[in-house]
Amino acid sequence: MTASKTPSPVLVLFRDDFRLSDNPALHAACATGQPVLCTYVQDEACLPKGVIGWWLGQAAGALTEALGKLGGTLLTPQGETLAVVKDLVKAAGVSEVFWNRRYDPVGKEIDTALKATLTEQGVAVQSLSARLLHEPWAVRTGAGQPYRIFTAWWRAARELGEPGRPLPTPQAIQFAAVPEAFKKDVSAKALLKPALPEDATQAAQYWPCSEENAHTILEDFLDDTLAHYETDRDRPDREGTSGLSPYLRAGLISARQIWQAARKAEARSGDHVNTEKFLSELGWRDFGWMQLFYEPQMPTRNLRSEFDGMPWQNDAEAFTAWTEGRTGYPLVDAGMRELRATGTMHNRVRMVVASFLTKHLLTDWRKGERWFYERLVDADPALNAMNWQWCAGTGIDSSPWFRIFNPVGQSEKFDPSGAYIRTWVPELAGLPDKLIHTPWKMDATLSRHLRFVPGTTYPHPIVELKQARAIALESYKNLKGSEQS
Numbered sequence: 305m306t307a308s309k310t311p312s313p314v315l316v317l318f319r320d321d322f323r324l325s326d327n328p329a330l331h332a333a334c335a336t337g338q339p340v341l342c343t344y345v346q347d348e349a350c351l352p353k354g355v356i357g358w359w360l361g362q363a364a365g366a367l368t369e370a371l372g373k374l375g376g377t378l379l380t381p382q383g384e385t386l387a388v389v390k391d392l393v394k395a396a397g398v399s400e401v402f403w404n405r406r407y408d409p410v411g412k413e414i415d416t417a418l419k420a421t422l423t424e425q426g427v428a429v430q431s432l433s434a435r436l437l438h439e440p441w442a443v444r445t446g447a448g449q450p451y452r453i454f455t456a457w458w459r460a461a462r463e464l465g466e467p468g469r470p471l472p473t474p475q476a477i478q479f480a481a482v483p484e485a486f487k488k489d490v491s492a493k494a495l496l497k498p499a500l501p502e503d504a505t506q507a508a509q510y511w512p513c514s515e516e517n518a519h520t521i522l523e524d525f526l527d528d529t530l531a532h533y534e535t536d537r538d539r540p541d542r543e544g545t546s547g548l549s550p551y552l553r554a555g556l557i558s559a560r561q562i563w564q565a566a567r568k569a570e571a572r573s574g575d576h577v578n579t580e581k582f583l584s585e586l587g588w589r590d591f592g593w594m595q596l597f598y599e600p601q602m603p604t605r606n607l608r609s610e611f612d613g614m615p616w617q618n619d620a621e622a623f624t625a626w627t628e629g630r631t632g633y634p635l636v637d638a639g640m641r642e643l644r645a646t647g648t649m650h651n652r653v654r655m656v657v658a659s660f661l662t663k664h665l666l667t668d669w670r671k672g673e674r675w676f677y678e679r680l681v682d683a684d685p686a687l688n689a690m691n692w693q694w695c696a697g698t699g700i701d702s703s704p705w706f707r708i709f710n711p712v713g714q715s716e717k718f719d720p721s722g723a724y725i726r727t728w729v730p731e732l733a734g735l736p737d738k739l740i741h742t743p744w745k746m747d748a749t750l751s752r753h754l755r756f757v758p759g760t761t762y763p764h765p766i767v768e769l770k771q772a773r774a775i776a777l778e779s780y781k782n783l784k785g786s787e788q789s
Contacts, residue, residue, distance in 0.1 A: 311337070311338045311339065312338060312397050312398065312399040313338060313339040313340065313341050313396050313397065313398055313399070313480035313481075314333045314336050314338045314339070314340055314341070314398060314399060314400045314401070314402065314480075315333075315340075315341045315343060315389070315392065315393065315396070315398045315400070315401045315402065316329050316330050316333045316340055316341065316342050316343065316401075316402045316403070317329070317343055317344070317345065317389070317401065317402070317403040318342065318343065318344045318364075318367065318378070319344070319345075319350070319403065319404070319406060319411070320360070320406070320435070320553070320554060320555045321404045321434055321435070321555035322344075322360075322363040322364055322366060322367040322515070322554055322555050322556055323367070323515045323518075323555055323556050323557065323558070324367075324370055324371075324473045324474065324515065325470065325471070325472060325473040325515065325558075325561070326434070326470035326471045326472075326558040326560055326561050327404070327434060327471065327558075328404060328432035328433065328434045328471060329402040329403050329404045329430070329432050329434065330342070330402070330474065330477075331471045331472075331474060332402050332430055332432060333400075333402045334474040334476075334477055334478075336400065337478075338399070338400075338478070338480075339478050339479060339480030339481070340376075340477055340478060340479060340480055341379065341392070341396055341398065341479075341480045341482070342371055342376060342377070342378050342379065342477075342479075343378070343379040343380075343381070343389075343392065344364050344367070344378055344379070344380050345380075345381055345382075345383070345385045345388045345389065346380055346381065346382040346383075346495075346496050347382075347383065347384060347385045347388075347414070349384070349385075349410055349414065350385070350410060350411060350414070351496070351498075352677070352683065353498070353678060354498075354501065354677070354678035354679060354683070355500060355501065355504055355507060355647040355678070355679055355680060355681050355683070356553070356677070356680060356681060356682075356683035357498040358497070358498045358499065358500045358504075358507070358681075359511065359513070359550060359553070359554060359647070359681045359682075360554055361495065361496060361497035361498055362497070362511075362513040362554075363513055363554035363555070363556055364378070364380065364495055365495055365497065365513075366513050366514040366515065366556070367515075368380070368492075368495065369514075370514070370515060371477075374476075374477055374479075375479060376477055376479035377479070377482065377490045378490075378495075379392070379482065379486055379489045379490055380489050380490070380494045380495045380496075381486060381489040381494075382489075382494075382496070385414050385418060386414065386417055386418050386421060389401070389418060389422070390421065390422075390425075391485070392483070392486060393422065393425070393427055395483035395484075395485050395486065396480065396481075396482075396483045396486075398427060399427065399428065400427065400428040400429070400430065401422055401427060401428070401429050401430070402429075402430045402431075402432070403415065403429075403430075403431055403432070404431070404432050404433070404434035404435065404555075405431045405432065405433060405434070405435065405439075406435075407435070407436075407440055407593050407596060407597045407686070408596060408600075408685050408686070409596075409600035415431065419431065434555070434558065435555070435558075435559070435593070436559060436589070436590045436593055437461070437467040437559050437560065437563065437586060437587070437590050438461055438464065438467070438590055440590075440593055440594040440597035440598070441597070442464070443457055443460050443461045443464065443590075443594070444460075445460075450594060450595075450598045451591075451594075452700045452701055453700075453701045454587075454588065454591050454701050457587075457591050457594070458584060458587045458591070461587060461590070466563075466567075467559070467560050467563050468560060469560070469564065470558060470560045470561045470564055500647075501644075501679075503644050503645065504644065504645060504646070504647055504679075505645050506645045506646045507645070507646055507647040507681060510646045510647065510648065510681075511550055511647065511681055513554075513556070514556065515556045515557065517551070517556070518548065518551035518556040518557035519557060519561075521546070521547055521548060521551065522546070522548060522557065522561075522562060522565055523565070525546040525547065525548070526565060526566065526569040527569075528543075529543060529544060529545075529546070530566070530569060530573075530575065530578050530579065530582060531573065531575055531578060532544060532578070533545075533578040533581055533582050534577060534578050534581045537581075537651070537652075538651075538652045538718055539652070539718050539719070540638075540639075540650035540652055540653050540718060540719055540724040541718075541719045541720075541721065541723040541724040545650070545651065546582070548562065549682035549684075550647075550648070550681045550682040552589070552682075553681075553682045553683070553684050559586050559589065559590075562586060563583060563586060566579050566582055566583055567579070588687075589684075589686075589687060591690075592684070592686040592687040592689075592690040592691075593686045593687075595607075595686065595690050595699075595700065596685060596686035596689065596690070602686070602689045602690065602693065602699075603670075603673060603677075603685060603688070603689035604670060606693070606698040606699075607693055607698060607699045607700050607702075608697070608698050608699065608700070608702070610783060611696075611697070611698040611783070613783055614668075614779065614780075614783055615666075615779055615782075615783075616666055616667060616668040617665070617666040617667065618666075618667055618668055618671065619665065619666075619667070622665045622667065622766055622767075623661075623665070623667055623671060625763075625766050626640060626657070626660070626661055626665065626667075626672075627640060627644075627675055628640065628644075629641035629644070629728075629729070630763050630766075631660070631763070631765065631766050632744065632762070632763045632764050632765035632766055633660065633711040633712070633715075633765055634715060634722070634725045634729055634732055634740060634741060634743065635653060635656055635711050635712075635714055635715035635719060635724075635725060635741070636656060636657050636660050636711050637728070637729050638653070638719075638724055638725045638727070638728035638729050639653035639654070639656065639657045639728075640657060641728040641729065642727075642728045643676075643679050643680070644679065645728075646681075647679065647680060647681030647682075648680065648681055648682065649680075650724070652714070652718055653724075654676075654691070655691075655695055655709060656709045656711055656714045657672075658672055658691070658692055658695035658696070659695050659703075659707075659708055659709035660709065660711055662695060662696040662697075663696075663705070663708045663709075663772075663773070663776040664708070664711075664767050664769065664772040664773065664776065665766075665767065665772070666772075666775065666776060666779065669692045669693065669695070669696035669698060670692075672692055673688055673689055673692040676688055676692070697780075705776075705777075705780045706777060706780070708773050708776060708777075710769060711769070712741050712742060712769070715741040716741050719741075720737070721737050722735070722737055722740035722741065725740055725741075726740070729762070731756075731761050731762050732762060734754055734756070735754070735756065743756070743758060743762055744758050744759075744764055744765060746758055
């Protein structure tokens with residue numbers, strides 16, 4: 305009697321999708337009925353530095369723990385993806401490889417080469433859709449071109465109907481034996497966990513990292529915050545946003561899961577307005593990835609070429625003051641200090657500080673984009689670049705150059721009592737509400753009474769807003785004029 309042959313294993317590659325539920329690659333691999341090797345290749349070409357590097361390391365650790373509870377493990381070999389996967393496929397006798405698609409330039413290049421190599425060797429490959437609501441090429445104009453205006457893109461995307469339903473967590477995973485040569489890659493020491501910057505003192509406590517944490521945060525948002533989302537989302541002094549962007553970035557939760565949960569909450573509450581506003585933010589995320597897919601140089605190149613001749617001042621001291629939260633404008637400084645300490649910044653404040661850097665300080669948006677990417681826990685190659693180009697006026701469907709956020713006006717409107725400012729700029733905590741937005745206007749009597757010395761206790765403004773605005777507008781006017789001449 306002939307012994308039955310052990311089925312060959314299949315390989316699942318995890319990359320920014322560190323979850324078990326609604327993971328199409330994992331789901332498809334389990335559906336084969338063959339043993340599964342779960343692997344995260346730590347490829348230097350794909351490992352970001354800074355806070356996001358720390359966060360992705362935490363997410364990989366959380367996945368390792370989740371797989372361990374199911375009796376399995378996550379292989380975490382280091383090296384070039386192509387070389388590592390080729391060796392692993394050979395050592396384990398893998399018959400098929402599964403992964404969820406990547407759309408960034410480096411990821412696409414690696415995956416294209418890997419698929420070609422594996423196919424040539426007779427190994428089947430399945431790449432699946434998991435990151436977005438719609439694939440970057442799925443929503444196109446009548447002429448077959450990518451949309452350049454978000455509202456038109458969003459309208460067309462909605463006409464495609466509701467996104468697909470999320471996939472369940474696999475009931476059971478039959479784990480494959482780890483090849484001898486790769487057993488060193490299953491220990492806790494094998495997983496790279498970059499350290500946080502020393503001044504990111506609150507990031508670890510701000511961001512508990514697991515798939516379960518992501519769903520708890522979503523449920524709390526839908527129960528307690530969604531009802532006021534349209535108005536409170538712009539208020540940094542309130543808990544008005546979901547806080548889900550880091551979890552989406554690491555793939556601890558999927559956009560489809562968030563969409564479905566929001567729809568269920570809407571069915572219970574009947575709150576269509578706030579739900580639609582929230583869902584449009586998921587659409588904005590898709591729109592950003594569509595832009596990066598078709599414009600892979602978006603993080604480094606102006607999408608509006610007339611800005612290639614922009615006379616950026618790029619004052620080094622001003623840039624340092626901006627990064628350290630010492631500009632003399634309380635809302636800007638509060639945002640930049642929040643970013644340093646926690647790895648995040650309220651979205652409204654992100655727009656204010658970006659406008660201030662590019663327009664009031666006439667600093668190239670790429671410097672701000674790079675700083676944000678190093679410091680944000682939700683640093684996303686598509687959204688970070690798109691949002692900076694939007695604020696600077698250099699991108700498609702961007703805010704026009706003449707729209708210059710006034711940091712004082714924004715502060716008075718969206719943080720009227722100064723609660724947000726007091727949290728992150730404690731030297732201003734004792735100021736009355738009326739002066740907390742403009743501390744340089746304090747008179748001598750009050751200054752003595754509060755023992756607050758403008759310029760010493762807190763810095764004087766590094767630029768005068770009206771003058772800086774006029775220079776910015778004149779710079780763009782001359783730029784357009786030189787283009788037309």
